[in-house]
Amino acid sequence: MKTIARQDSEVAEDLDAEFKPLTADEARELRAKNPSISPWRVIAGQLVVGLVVALAAWGLTGRQNLGWSAAYGAIAVVVPSAVFARGLTGRFSSLNPGTAVFGFFLWEMVKMALSVAMLIAAPRLITALSWPAMLIGLVVTMKAAWLAVMFSPRRRKLRDE
Numbered sequence: 001m002k003t004i005a006r007q008d009s010e011v012a013e014d015l016d017a018e019f020k021p022l023t024a025d026e027a028r029e030l031r032a033k034n035p036s037i038s039p040w041r042v043i044a045g046q047l048v049v050g051l052v053v054a055l056a057a058w059g060l061t062g063r064q065n066l067g068w069s070a071a072y073g074a075i076a077v078v079v080p081s082a083v084f085a086r087g088l089t090g091r092f093s094s095l096n097p098g099t100a101v102f103g104f105f106l107w108e109m110v111k112m113a114l115s116v117a118m119l120i121a122a123p124r125l126i127t128a129l130s131w132p133a134m135l136i137g138l139v140v141t142m143k144a145a146w147l148a149v150m151f152s153p154r155r156r157k158l159r160d161e
Helices: 008-018 024-033 039-061 064-088 097-125 131-150
Strands: none
Touching: 039 064, 039 131, 064 097, 064 131
16 A cells, blocks of 8 residues: 655644644643642652551551561652652753653652562561562552642632723
8 A cells, every 4th residue: 555645844834733832821721720849749649658658558467577577668759769869859850852751760760679679678678578568568558649639729819800
């Protein structure tokens, strides 16, 4: 089957026709509808959820090692996330778009390496480690980021001035 490619000028015209820059009022309204969420708020939410999971594991089973295992799973999410957030909110992270992109990938790699290192160190640090309890703490804490987004405070609608 043969296809006919469109001319570059046709593609450029289509893109120009679809693009419409926002006015200052439209941009302000868009920001009001979609406020940004602090990464520290998300991490605090993850910490609270991890604590609840660890206490629930300990309380429901009566076994202290399950609580510590679930808590370590939560810590294996929270600590690397805090390091990542600190790296991204540093003063060099937004010098220009290139350093921002490089910083994002660099800190994401640091976060992953730290998470893996913490999981490898878990059997040495937690007595009678329960891998299922640790993984439950890890997964539930990771998914708690969505709760922080869902329950984030919304800004009130801007009034006309």
